[in-house]
Amino acid sequence: MTAVEAPSHGLLDTDRIRADFPILGRRLDGDRPLVYLDSANTSQKPRQVIDAMTAHYEQINSNVGRAVHQLGDASTQAYEVARVKIAAFINAPDASEVIFTKNSSEALNLVANTLSWAHGDHAVGAGDEIVITEMEHHSNIVPWQLLAERKDATLRWFGITDEGRLDLSQIDSVINDRTKVVSVVWVSNMLGTVTPLETIIRRAREVGALVVVDASQAVPQMPVDVAALGADLVAFTGHKMVGPTGIGVLWGRTEVLDALPPFLGGGSMIETVTMGGSTWAPLPAKFEAGTPPIVEAIGLAAAVDYLSAIGMDRIASHEHVLTAYALERMRELPGLTILGPTEAVDRGGAVSFELDGIHPHDVSQVLDSLGIAVRAGHHCAKPAHARFGVQSSTRASFYLYTTPAEVDAFIDGIHQTRRFFKVA
Amino acid sequence: MTAVEAPSHGLLDTDRIRADFPILGRRLDGDRPLVYLDSANTSQKPRQVIDAMTAHYEQINSNVGRAVHQLGDASTQAYEVARVKIAAFINAPDASEVIFTKNSSEALNLVANTLSWAHGDHAVGAGDEIVITEMEHHSNIVPWQLLAERKDATLRWFGITDEGRLDLSQIDSVINDRTKVVSVVWVSNMLGTVTPLETIIRRAREVGALVVVDASQAVPQMPVDVAALGADLVAFTGHKMVGPTGIGVLWGRTEVLDALPPFLGGGSMIETVTMGGSTWAPLPAKFEAGTPPIVEAIGLAAAVDYLSAIGMDRIASHEHVLTAYALERMRELPGLTILGPTEAVDRGGAVSFELDGIHPHDVSQVLDSLGIAVRAGHHCAKPAHARFGVQSSTRASFYLYTTPAEVDAFIDGIHQTRRFFKVA
């Protein structure tokens, strides 16, 4: 009996897609079907990804770049083909600009640490400024706080408007001649906001600052073209884009990556080692010390194959339509306040909200009893929560396998939650 | 027609074990069976490990420590049970002393970096000394070179005797009052040497130096008891112990880990974050920024379950018997020189060697054409190779699934190699 009609255009064939995800067929306590609305936290994996990893372990497994035997060759080739596929997925000019890390967080720390050790142009020193925003994930805050502290640099940031947008009104003073690096989230994991990167990058270019983009929520959701973007370094993470855990990516422009010192030291990242000193291998090896996440890279390649076969533009449209529908239906819920843009304009598919008189932990607990998985807490974005005067929120987030019916189940669940806690 | 008899005691039931490893049933080019003698590089995986990861992806997959829904609880519990199992496997006094990293290399870099940032007792500064050995893997050399360079400290090392043992004759001057940290390999991946850790640790204790042990080749091969060992920090890696890629472990004593500053900054490692500053979560979270290698930890737990069910003492015996047999049979090969101990005493199951007149790459290529996978190159141990005046070597390495018949195939292969290159 809803006033808002479920969308019928711009959606993916979720019946077909859901059949690829074994977990979506699982039943929870009380034989309830799983309504998984926590994809911004981590996505589910299609069997194509799981199978690619299993097949590698069962038939090819071997270390990479070190062995001349048949398994070693095959494993190395699979690993490097994965790099090429991921480069193509984000339109990187060169596959050697794709560095495999263990997650986004490591990718961002890689940048902050190598800047702290850099000499020359990119070196960050006393009095230099680093610019981030108040809506960053902790993984794009803490590394910069540590860098600022270690090098006696100054951390500055853009605030958030009441609508959950970046407040760029002071952009020309926030990003200034002392700014060495600007690191910004592309799509906020809490507010859903898509940030105006073009404006920020243009200003950063004017002052010659390096631009780092946290694309952890962007790469899974929309077509990304790093060549067109104009940033210097872009970080994202495998597990949020139907890929496995244990792998992330740092893309960087060759000139920048070449100019930075190495991050971790060890096997595979060297050119030569003597007890007296060492020299470094060229990209990408320079930044990949030790045995890399081999099978994880192969799993991530299967993930980008999967996403590409569907089409990132169609995935973006699906998310957009679903988010618009969810936002509209959420209006019918009394006492519910959305944190972040309330219209599906420049907005990703994560919707955080407050419910009057019921703590997010309790909201998510009741939803869970109905089989609906949402996230409650600070979503690793405490400053953005503090900005809105709250400590935590409940978040529903969607992905290519989410259906309008699941949004409906979520809305019903909120009604039930209010009744349970007698605020209805 | 060999003079040496194949061993019949102290071996594992390899028929049963091999049935667990799908890849060991695979055929290579020319329909040859795989003779995998490259386990020191990376081990193969039993279906128990592969299945545990698949099951998690298909039924439980969810982020850890962040969600209150049923999948989140189950995933968190599986991840933390994995930690408990790995702690038990190495007899760690407390599971929170087990830090998951992406590999051994990251674990060692974690220590070197946090020491460079530490204040107080553990701080490494100008004039302080760091002690390693000439037989380290690059992953236990380069991080210390970088630390020494960044902090203006001095790197010292123990040399190698002609027999491939550590030369500890000058131990009292090499480890002295200026020594802040001693980092030593337990079992050399190139020479096979088991180092006299007890002696080194005793001396390090006398001068109050921190002791780091690179146990990458030890934990897979023999029973390890970190509580009894007396070291402060121990690193090892999942993929060498029938576990997945993308995961390693740093074990550390609570007092030491508590005293060190955090390594990477970001989600999950914080207590609280404001734009002005952050505080850190207690162990182990403090050292695990971002989404950890969740499914990899679960795979590693399945790996230690698998190894424990067989028994690490029996695995050690199997390796010992096979290595003794291989060393003995290698004596019949003209022009072959073993790098490292030639007797199976205090010796692991990796045997590196030179063959007169034939470069290791060419040796391994001919062996590969016979289906025998060995490693050729510097095995990430250039200084140890330089010590013996060579640039590279060929290495055969064994594990719980290796059979005496595979050792025989390897010996035959070397004979064929010599005939092929007309040095026979």
Add this chain to the structure above:
Amino acid sequence: MDLQSLYQEIILDHYKSPHHAGLRDPFEVEVHHVNPTCGDEVTLRVHVVDDVVVDISYDAEGCSISQASTSVLTDLLIGKKVDDALEIHSTFVELMQSRGKVEPDEDILEDGIAFAGVAKFPGRVKCALLGWMAWKDATARVVVDVEGSVT
């Protein structure tokens, strides 16, 4: 999962009207504890005189479980001897970590028995313990302070 066993009426009552809420003087030690997972926080003060817990006051932000359990804590411990309070503390912690396998003792835990159901929800155990851990921390510091001032 049985929502009713988690959200006992007693818990919801304490949540709606928490007992002894607010920060009061006098006190010896104030601590601030955070649940890093969800951000729940409690600022808690203890006032101990002659080995007796004279007051526990607090300012908490958090879910029904963490709020209610802090409220129950104050009911249970205010007026007790420190040693007896520590006993009750252990009993409560044990109950929470029992995964539902310990039968709660109403004589000791009074309203606290309502949390038996929480023990079956591993994700919520931390919530129930937030205030309790803060109190223990604060009390340990009082004892140190007092002993410190004696010697």
Add this chain to the structure above:
Amino acid sequence: MDLQSLYQEIILDHYKSPHHAGLRDPFEVEVHHVNPTCGDEVTLRVHVVDDVVVDISYDAEGCSISQASTSVLTDLLIGKKVDDALEIHSTFVELMQSRGKVEPDEDILEDGIAFAGVAKFPGRVKCALLGWMAWKDATARVVVDVEGSVT
């Protein structure tokens, strides 16, 4: 894998008795290249006069493939005009990266055609290219040096 197609007789001959081996004077540029995977190394000198490759001398440690290909390189390039030598270089690199799908041109590559089989062994392509990459690097520096000294 066909071992014979990899280890052509020509390759083994060059390996056993490499041509133009040793480091000689005069030279303009010396480079040192390493294959980080296996540790193979080559130190290589070039002597260029009036745009002609007058000498290439080298000291190499490595496998049969890398040793033989450096030997063949010197046979092919010494005496050629730099531009022609660079052409031959491209042809050889292309052959090596062809995964066995390019038919080698004996008129251009002479003994170098023996390496066609190597292209089918991805793990060995780096070996075959070690000396060639070193030569190109050295030659590029000569050109820069010469041009640098002209302006």
